[in-house]
Amino acid sequence: MIWNKARECMSRDELAVLQGKRLVELVDYMYHNVKYYKRKMRNLGLEPGDIRGIEDLEKLPFTTREDLTEAYLLGGFTLSDKKIVQYHASDHSAGYAGMETITGYTQNDIDVWKECMARSISMAGLGERDVIQVAYSYGLSADGLSAYYGAEKIGAAVIPATDCKPAALIALMRRLHVTGVISTSSHLMRVAQMVEKKGLKNSLWLKAAICGGEAWTETSRKEIQGKLGIKVYDIFGLNELTGLGVACECECQEGMHIQEDFFLAEILNTHTLLILPGGVRGELVFTTLQKEGIPLIRYRTTGYTKINYAKCECGRTMARMDRICYGIDDMIQIRGNSVSVSQVEAALSELQDLEAFYIICIRKEHQLDVVDVYMESAGMNGVLVSENRAEVKRRVADAVYHIIGVEPDVYCAESERRKDFERIFRGMDMGKRVTVVDERRT
Ligand SMILES: [Zn+2]
Incomplete structure (x- = not known):
């Protein structure tokens, strides 16, 4: 099922116009409200009027995780008129120089987040008639809430099964006829192993699972799918952009559709700093086209992947990214x-x-x-x-x-x-x- 056909299947030309319009507005907003970014633009001799559409993206300066930390320390990223209603922080290990990367969301940001997750859960074939178990922790990271928000938005019955051990998850699956699970892959693997060991596969109602929030491999996906007899879909998110749901796989399982009306993605050649074409691997860079709480222009994720811009067999036109790998020398x-x-x-x-x-x-x-x-x-x-x-x-x-x-x-x-x-x-x-x-x- 496609949650938002008008957007997810829009022509690439229409999408470019929409992205361009949002980029122009964003640059104007950042220039006039975020001193730190204005300084960066002025250092390059750029004025907001120099950016007229996505074809001008390459002119804009990057934002790095180091910028965010410095900006926080200097109080540079102040928001003029947008009320932050929720904060999140990435794990210590992912932060810069021992600092967490903190981000904030306005109510509109949370609405965008819910929309992205609703699209993602629909891609996995789940809908309002389903019973979805959210087996993530609700911590500083936004992953658990993402899953909850999405399941709520599509009208499914949600079980917030935070911190449940595999045995408890399986017991709930059987009693409440759970049809979908959203979890880390390692947690779901433990569930799958227990299901196999106890011979419970045929006593479950499961249809699909969505996994993200940590690195995993195709081998473990196949193993989980085999043990549970379902399809397992990959999902991507980044606290600095929004929680999970920035990109998710459809039934074709050939890359994750990026929600490009909200997140403008580019692949960067880290040596030349030029944008690479589709199908070529490089660093993934995102611009948040609608985010109000700490918006980001050309945010370098330090993750590596490639993007496929071809239309998918599912009917969606949104580009697809491969799994992301972190590390410069990856x-x-x-x-x-x-x-x-x-x-x-x-x-x-x-x-x-x-x-x-x-x-x-x-x-x-x-x-x-x-x-x-x-x-x-x-x-x-x-x-x-x-x-x-x-x-x-x-x-x-x-x-x-x-x-x-x-x-x-x-x-x-x-x-x-x-x-x-x-x-x-x-x-x-x-x-x-x-x-x-x-x-x-x-
Ligand atoms: Zn697709």
Whole structure:
């Protein structure tokens, strides 16, 4: 079902006109109300009248997470006449220099947010007759509320199942005939594993699930889908823009439709700072076309993805983005293929019963790229010396192979190739669960 056909299926020409009109208004508003941004524009010799439509987007200065922090410290981002009714903050780990990135929403912002989530939940085939379980935490992050707002807006019955353990979620699913779940993928994976273990798949009424808010992989999506017998849809959001619902997958599951009437997306070449065409990977940059509480122009997300502007088979014309990967050095080349380090990290982090640290070493052997994986954990040693050792290694190798397409050799660093491990490990920060070392560069 398409929630807002007039918008979601509008022609790309009409969309460009609408985006251009909103961009011109936004630039004018920012110039006259946000001193910090006015200064940035003046430094480039720009006046609001220089921006006449989206074709002028490239002239505008960027906004970075560092800008937001500095702006807060200096009191630069003051809002003239818009009342903030809700605040959110991103996690410490995602913040800049130990500061959370705080953002605020006006009532209009929340209405836009609800609209985006209503569109997203409809893309997953859920509607007013459905019973939707929201299994996110309602914390500083906006994810839990996003899901709640959307389910409420489409008129579904909502179960705010915050902080419920898998067993409790499954019990509720059965008693209340839950048809849709919105959750992080790792939480839903635990639910799916329990459903499979107890043979409950056929006693559930589930039709679809929507997952977002953390990195996950295609492998885990397929696994969850198989165990629950449903489709699982990917969703994207960013606190600084709005909660979840900035983009979501439709039934085709070929990229997430961006709500482009509210969020103008571009893909940036981080070296030339020029906008890249569709289908080419680069940094994702967003302009909030309607946001009143701390609007953002050309906000650099530091995430990498690509955008497909072709019309989707579902009928929607809104462009689709791939999963986003974070990190400047995220993409590495292995045997001619681009591989995302974040995806490898996500795949290994999903092996939650293996409490291990991993170093993935890429090196050349006879002119060919080869991959070694070293696992280390005192707690793992017992597992690895038992008869499970081969099985554990196989699971790690499979997880890595699925992402990079090269079969790695996996070593238990406590007892195998210790010297190699110590050489690679030297001076390395082992606070990260997964570290990728590219020895071809040294
Ligand atoms: Zn579609």
